[in-house]
Amino acid sequence: MTAVATRLTLADARRSPCLTCSTTPCCTHLPVHTFRMTTLMDLDEARYLLNFDGIELGLSSSGEWSVYYGRPCRFLDTAAGLCTIHATERQPQICRTYNPYTCWYKRAFGGESDEFVWVDREALDRIGEQVAFDEHRTIVEVPSWEDLLASAAPPPVASAAAVSRAVPLTLGPTRLRSDAPAEPQPHSYDDLRHPCDDCGAYCCTRLVFPKPRPATNVELDFWRLCLGFPGVEVGIGGDAWSLIVETTCRHLDAGGRCSVYGSPERPLRCSYYDEWKCAYKPRFGGGDTGFLRMGLDEFDAFLADLTFDAAGRVL
Structure with a gap:
């Protein structure tokens, strides 16, 4: 009918x-x-x-x-x-x-x-x-x-539930703090073989989407929209910008480890990820002083320091 x-x-x-x-x-x-x-x-x-x-x-x-x-x-x-x-x-x-x-x-x-x-x-x-x-x-x-x-799925419904189920998230005012790097500690080659052992599972509690560096007031306004959503940050490392979403993989167990490790259910991306080259741990666990993370309040303060030409281009 x-x-x-x-x-x-x-x-x-x-x-x-x-x-x-x-x-x-x-x-x-x-x-x-x-x-x-x-x-x-x-x-x-x-x-x-x-x-x-x-x-x-x-x-x-x-x-x-x-x-x-x-x-x-x-x-x-x-x-x-x-x-x-x-x-x-x-x-x-x-x-x-x-x-x-x-x-x-x-x-x-x-x-x-x-x-x-x-x-x-x-x-x-x-x-x-x-x-x-x-x-x-x-x-x-x-x-x-x-x-x-x-065979399409039904339209989704947004949930106001907490983003994280297993690992506490780390949004807070210390995001922009630029601490002096700690004195480097000597390690043997074998010490560095298992970098995931003392990691907070940052790759399982965040999604990072690279974005072009905004060049106009219009593009910066879109970032303000994004930062209005809970659990969203902007990450800036040099000229590279990224949209960070704090959320938890369904396969992360209470011990901070992958519950489908070694099984076909685990994504290929995770199975072949090189933890020796991981950027998550220094950026979200501390140590990368060249990477800044901003929430909405910090971003508004950041915008106040920018200047533009008459066409809205960032100077």
Whole structure:
């Protein structure tokens, strides 16, 4: 039975669609990354990401995969579904000027779009069974879009639950502290063989997405939007910027170790990760004084020290 389309008068159509949006997905799902799936390692990356709490994957009919972090913005009144900083200086410009009459979120998160599908772990496993590779592990065959629509996951719902289940997170005012490096201690070659032994499992409690260095006030405003979501930081090392999401892999056990170590369930990315070259431990455990992490308050102070030309370019 075909549903009858709703007919609106001009006056009805001019009323903001936000007034009938009960889930406020634009305030509960932060877009953090996009990628294309062309190789086995891209598919493995998708499996890896879906191991983390609050991470949702979607696929558009154009072939672009989107990664979302599903946690309500800290400024969202979840009971009323309203922004608590609406029309104030604290509200990011990207939110203030977002046009609800062309909103994509409501269609995609309401399951009303046939050009976008949600992919949870079960759906990804079904997709994986229909993917074929050549000898170089390049994808040469994928399911049809009609098959993907038929097997799509339901739209996600943001959770306000705590991000971490096993390891305490380390957001705090000491992020920007630049301590003098401690006097280096001598170690033997064998001492350095197992760097994970005294590590806080930082690679299992954070996702790091490299981003271009922002060059304009518009790009910096997007970072302010991102930092409005709990558990999100900006990382700066030299000219390299990254979006950091604090979240926990479902396979991390209470002892801070991988519960699927050595099994086929473990992502290839993790199995072949070179812990001797790990950047997580010095950056999040201390020791890398050339890497800065900022939350929203620090970022606002950072913005106050910047200057721009008339076109908004950072000077």
